Structures are given as C-alpha cells and as structure tokens.
Amino acid sequence: MTVVRALARPLLSAIFIVQGAKAVRNPDPHVPKAEPVAERLVPLIKKVAPAQVGDRLPESTRNLVRLNGAAQVVGGVALASGSGRRLGALLLASSLVPTTLAGHRFWEETEPATRQAQQVQFLKNLSLLGGLLLAAVDTDGKPGVVWRTTHGAKAAKRETKRGAKLAKREARRAAAHAAHEAHHLAHSARREAKLATAHAKADLPFL
Structure with a gap:
C-alpha cells in the first residue's frame, strides 16, 4: 500500500463512520426526510433483490435509517483499514445514494438560499460517490x-x-x-x- 492510499482511505471513510454512528444511535432526526425515499426504494428493492434479502429489510423507516447507518460504519471501517476495502467502498457508495436522495432534494426547495445550500450538498455527495467508485475499482497497483x-x-x-x-x-x-x-x-x-x-x-x- 502506498502512502497516498494509506492516508486517502481513512480520510474518505471518516465522514461515513461518524455520520453512520450518529444515525445508528439517534435515527429520529433523519426519519421525516427518509420516509418518502423509503416508500419508493423498499418496494423496488424487494422486487429486484433475492427473497432472502428483501424479506430481511426492516419495515419501519426508523430501522431502515439505522441499517443504512450501520452499513456506513461497516463500510467505512473496511475501507479505512484496507481489509475488504473494495467491498467497503461499494457498500458506502450504495448507502450514499438513499442518503443523498433523502437529505438533499434541492429541486423541492422553493427558497433560493435553501435550494442553493441543498444543491451544494447534493453535488458534494456526488463527488464522494465518484471517489468511492474509484476506491472500489482500485487494485492497489496490481492488475x-x-x-x-x-x-x-x-x-x-x-x-x-x-x-x-x-x-x-x-x-x-x-x-x-x-x-x-x-x-x-x-x-x-x-x-x-x-x-x-x-x-x-x-x-x-x-x-
């Protein structure tokens, strides 16, 4: 592992570990924003995913928020430690999509300042998603x-x-x-x- 990779992976993982742990401990602040996304994504996941995966999805949005937070903690630790780093990066990328759709729907905002702030956060998450995808395909210099x-x-x-x-x-x-x-x-x-x-x-x- 190069020095750059040893520094970059924990830096990229830090926000997910911290925010994921907060969501696991206290999911309630995220539930109102997550509700519309959960109502759309959960039926789609149950329809597309294998039965053993779909049947294990929590029914309540509160538990879904906790599950997403736990996925961020696990993925963040895996990426930061380098043990299962590529799978961890994919897990973080997967968890970032519903997080972004739930928390930063700037197109629904009517007040210009709020809309602009949410748009910045949305683009920031897209940048993180790009970094995670690069980490997911990084072979550490090997073919x-x-x-x-x-x-x-x-x-x-x-x-x-x-x-x-x-x-x-x-x-x-x-x-x-x-x-x-x-x-x-x-x-x-x-x-x-x-x-x-x-x-x-x-x-x-x-x-």
Missing part, C-alpha cells in the same frame, strides 16, 4: 481481473500460434529428414544390389 483475463487470453493465443509454428517447423524437419533417409536407403539398396550382382557374376564358372 485487475479484467486485465488479467484479457492478458491471459492474449498470452494463450500467442502461445498457441507459437506452438503451431513450432509444430509446422518440426514437421518440415521430420519430413526432410525422412526424405533424406529414404534417399540414402534407396541409394544403399542400389549399391548393395550392384555389389550382389557383381559377386554373383564372379562366382559363375563359365564367365
């Missing part, structure tokens, strides 16, 4: 799965071509050697035949 898969396929293709060329070259060598041996055997057979004929003629008494 990623996609690169390894592509590189492995290319290497296998190169090895296959190299093996095919080597096989063709060896086949040509074997064919040339076989032809040379056949020519040598044929020449030797002709010479032996001539010698045998000469010996046979020499043994005849009347010649």
